[in-house]
Amino acid sequence: MRVVVADDAALFREGVARLLTDAGFEVTGKVGDAQALLELVRADPPDVVIVDIRMPPGFTTEGLDAARELRETHPGVGVLVLSAHVEPHYALRLLDSDARGAGYLLKERVTDLGELADAVRRVAAGGLVIDPGVVAQLVGRKRVDDPLEALSEREREVLSVMAEGRSNQGICERLFLSPKTVEAYVGSVFTKLGLHQGPDDNRRVLAVLAYLRR
Incomplete structure (x- = not known):
């Protein structure tokens, strides 16, 4: 390369x-x-x-x-x-x-x-x-009526790794979770935040970043 x-x-x-x-x-x-x-x-x-x-x-x-x-x-x-x-x-x-x-x-x-x-x-x-530091700042900032408060601690971790650009497999490796468990957490995060998963990993990441930048 x-x-x-x-x-x-x-x-x-x-x-x-x-x-x-x-x-x-x-x-x-x-x-x-x-x-x-x-x-x-x-x-x-x-x-x-x-x-x-x-x-x-x-x-x-x-x-x-x-x-x-x-x-x-x-x-x-x-x-x-x-x-x-x-x-x-x-x-x-x-x-x-x-x-x-x-x-x-x-x-x-x-x-x-x-x-x-x-x-x-x-x-x-x-x-x-x-970079994880950028994601941490976006996830951690305080907002009025912050919808992220509805997420569990593990769901926040999944959201953070997802926002770094990681696939479900990447989330599995980072958080030591099984593929089925990650799928369940990802689905729960998107449901609670009212987001669509998108047809590919990039669309999913962009949706999360668009949400976090609001």
Whole structure:
């Protein structure tokens, strides 16, 4: 699998590239700004782009903007945006109603090679990846007449893992539950929140995120 890494910090960029190489990925490009990233992808599209949310020259949302542009111009290229901070509004900007092959991960997760490799593979396969820290903030925020209060503690756990972009099998593995038990919890969560499960895992995740962002 071919991956491009974009980050203005050379040491971080080289570190991520080394981790990916050790995990069996082919790093085909390393760049330090969003414009160079766009030009590189146009010339030789990879399977996945990993990009810092803040890039030169303004260090605001250049990386995020580049990721969103690539989703439009190169829909077959997965994009994984990295951030140093939990910023749910940026994560949600990356994911719209047609989102596929996109993810938002905190930079601190990159030190876990297994988690990084898993995120890259899921994005490359067209899945969605949301950092657990973002999900926790969305689930944990207080709202007037909060419908989440109707969920049991286990149902909240299932909802949180689901919102990260995990399939039912992924929920089974994370929470050590059987497939039938997970199916029951997922059905209960959607019933209590008045949501439709959708035809695929991405639709299910987008429905949950749309609900949590309200």
